[in-house]
Amino acid sequence: MEKPAAEPEYLSGFGNHFSSEAVKGALPLDQNSPLACPCGLYAEQISGTSFTTPRKFNQRSWLYRIKPSVTHEPFHPRLPRHERLVSEFNESTSSATPTQLRWKPVDIPESPTDFIDGLYTICGAGSSFTRHGYAIHMYAANKSMSGCAFCNADGDFLAVPQKGRLSITTECGKLVVSPGEIVILPQGFRFSIDLPDGPSRGYVAEIFGEHFHLPDLGPIGANGLAAARDFLVPTAWFEQASHPGYTIVQKFGGELFTAKQDFSPFNVVAWHGNYVPCKYDLSKFCPFNTVLIDHGDPSINTVLTAPSNKPGVALLDFVLFSPRWLVAEHTFRPPYYHRNCMSEFMGLIYGIYEAKADGFLPGGASLHSCMTPHGPDTKTYEASIAVGENSEPVRLRGTMAFMFESNLIPRVCPWALDSPYLDANYYQCWIGLRSHFSSNNRSENGSLDVPGTTQVLSEEQGIECTHTWRHVPVIRIRIRDFHHGRPPHARTRAELVLRCLGRAPPNRYFLCHLSDETLKQFVSLDIIQKVVRPGNTPMMPRLYLPLGGTKIIT
Ligand SMILES: O=C(O)Cc1cc(O)ccc1O
Numbered sequence: 001m002e003k004p005a006a007e008p009e010y011l012s013g014f015g016n017h018f019s020s021e022a023v024k025g026a027l028p029l030d031q032n033s034p035l036a037c038p039c040g041l042y043a044e045q046i047s048g049t050s051f052t053t054p055r056k057f058n059q060r061s062w063l064y065r066i067k068p069s070v071t072h073e074p075f076h077p078r079l080p081r082h083e084r085l086v087s088e089f090n091e092s093t094s095s096a097t098p099t100q101l102r103w104k105p106v107d108i109p110e111s112p113t114d115f116i117d118g119l120y121t122i123c124g125a126g127s128s129f130t131r132h133g134y135a136i137h138m139y140a141a142n143k144s145m146s147g148c149a150f151c152n153a154d155g156d157f158l159a160v161p162q163k164g165r166l167s168i169t170t171e172c173g174k175l176v177v178s179p180g181e182i183v184i185l186p187q188g189f190r191f192s193i194d195l196p197d198g199p200s201r202g203y204v205a206e207i208f209g210e211h212f213h214l215p216d217l218g219p220i221g222a223n224g225l226a227a228a229r230d231f232l233v234p235t236a237w238f239e240q241a242s243h244p245g246y247t248i249v250q251k252f253g254g255e256l257f258t259a260k261q262d263f264s265p266f267n268v269v270a271w272h273g274n275y276v277p278c279k280y281d282l283s284k285f286c287p288f289n290t291v292l293i294d295h296g297d298p299s300i301n302t303v304l305t306a307p308s309n310k311p312g313v314a315l316l317d318f319v320l321f322s323p324r325w326l327v328a329e330h331t332f333r334p335p336y337y338h339r340n341c342m343s344e345f346m347g348l349i350y351g352i353y354e355a356k357a358d359g360f361l362p363g364g365a366s367l368h369s370c371m372t373p374h375g376p377d378t379k380t381y382e383a384s385i386a387v388g389e390n391s392e393p394v395r396l397r398g399t400m401a402f403m404f405e406s407n408l409i410p411r412v413c414p415w416a417l418d419s420p421y422l423d424a425n426y427y428q429c430w431i432g433l434r435s436h437f438s439s440n441n442r443s444e445n446g447s448l449d450v451p452g453t454t455q456v457l458s459e460e461q462g463i464e465c466t467h468t469w470r471h472v473p474v475i476r477i478r479i480r481d482f483h484h485g486r487p488p489h490a491r492t493r494a495e496l497v498l499r500c501l502g503r504a505p506p507n508r509y510f511l512c513h514l515s516d517e518t519l520k521q522f523v524s525l526d527i528i529q530k531v532v533r534p535g536n537t538p539m540m541p542r543l544y545l546p547l548g549g550t551k552i553i554t
């Protein structure tokens with residue numbers, strides 16, 4: 001059941017000092033803590049950094065509320081225990097594995113499950129107690145939180161809804177966050193999440209002891225990537241009615257505690273400061289990329305970064321793979337094969353990710369830890385090579401993938417490793433990658449490009465299927481150069497052995513000019529991948545032949 005969630009009003013900016021009042025005059029103007037605050041409110045500070053953090057990084061807000069947040073009964077462990085939240089990653093909570101991991105999207109639970117109960121940790125590193133590290137969680141829920149607010153004492157949440165909107169009431173006001181948007185819920189803020197669309201699913205990165213910043217732009221200049229003004233911050237909103245039995249659920253060291261109070265924690269009538277929740281619409285991201293050759297490192301797509309204490313090394317980057325033009329020439333356009341000293345957790349909000357033709361589904365996830373090799377699957381590799389040198393600019397549409405990338409090596413929670421959604425065959429997506437090596441491949445671009453004076457000739461019209469190699473037909477083609485109908489030039493005779501993958505996209509192309517008759521032979525053998533009759537070569541059609549594993553026998 002889809003309920004409209006009215007868009008609240010927002011303030012705009014990232015890292016600003018904001019002010020908001022739901023009642024005119026409720027915000028003290030000349031000082032933070034007057035003896036008597038306007039409207040009889042209590043002043044309360046929430047610090048997001050130590051008091052002495054340098055001004056440039058210091059974050060705090062002042063909340064003016066009907067009753068201070070301390071007005072509650074003692075905390076007790078929440079029962080039954082939440083079994084799947086972790087904030088300290090060690091041998092007793094999680095394990096280390098270099099294996100490439102991928103998960104299918106989880107089903108939405110059938111039993112009533114709110115955001116708190118639907119949240120579960122996948123992996124992480126470090127500890128919320130030592131204020132260094134992170135946790136990556138996912139959630140699947142179907143029910144709004146009711147009569148309770150969540151407060152995370154451990155770290156900041158960056159939530160990425162993939163299915164269903166989150167209608168979030170915070171102490172600073174309301175945010176409605178749709179799939180395709182992200183939300184930051186800083187450490188210590190109380191919030192309650194309604195699910196106006198019912199079934200909801202998404203990802204959460206939690207960082208300990210740090211906050212997200214906009215990345216420096218370096219040589220990009222003053223504009224580009226995520227713009228500060230596209231971040232939206234709530235405006236003050238409060239509820240006054242008494243609320244007996246209201247529960248604060250506090251995550252503290254990965255454990256949940258509850259405390260009762262008789263009023264809503266959303267009783268902040270006015271506030272000001274730079275420590276605030278905010279949301280960001282990922283479609284506003286202004287991507288930069290290569291415009292000539294090669295594939296840029298994904299750091300160019302950093303939306304937000306949480307630094308470590310080493311310059312240029314992130315505790316956790318939030319990196320986006322959004323719709324854009326791919327224009328690089330003479331370039332393998334998908335992500336390169338790589339091993340990274342950083343660790344990469346990926347999620348897909350919608351569409352298809354450019355490195356995975358199959359198996360990486362919206363709502364699913366993958367984890368490639370420190371130095372674990374990964375890259376495009378076989379299908380993606382073959383399809384990219386099949387496009388060949390003359391690839392036109394391509395518009396990537398309808399896709400939104402992201403990466404949480406960290407310097408700290410994640411340990412994985414047992415339920416994530418034992419999950420029925422774990423894709424046990426993930427490694428298979430690379431197993432089909434075959435050798436294209438040829439020591440005789442003399443052309444500088446790795447393909448043999450024979451100009452228009454070559455024709456396929458042989459006793460058997462040039463083609464002979466001699467045997468198979470690993471279930472792939474090996475086709476023998478005799479090629480002789482000829483010059484405008486004159487007899488073949490004896491010295492340049494060559495015989496190629498081509499390995500063809502049936503209908504699968506070929507990896508390399510041999511370009512030659514053929515008569516229509518020879519062409520028909522190739523078509524009937526089903527090895528033609530692409531035939532082009534360019535307008536400027538009226539004489540003969542061009543035939544692109546797969547040239548994987550070519551051996552030239554002279
Ligand atoms: O592994 C991935 O798919 C993420 C990624 C994308 C890219 O374009 C380059 C490097 C990289 O790690």
Ligand SMILES: [Fe+2]
Nearest residue numbers: 340344368374
């Ligand atoms: Fe990667």
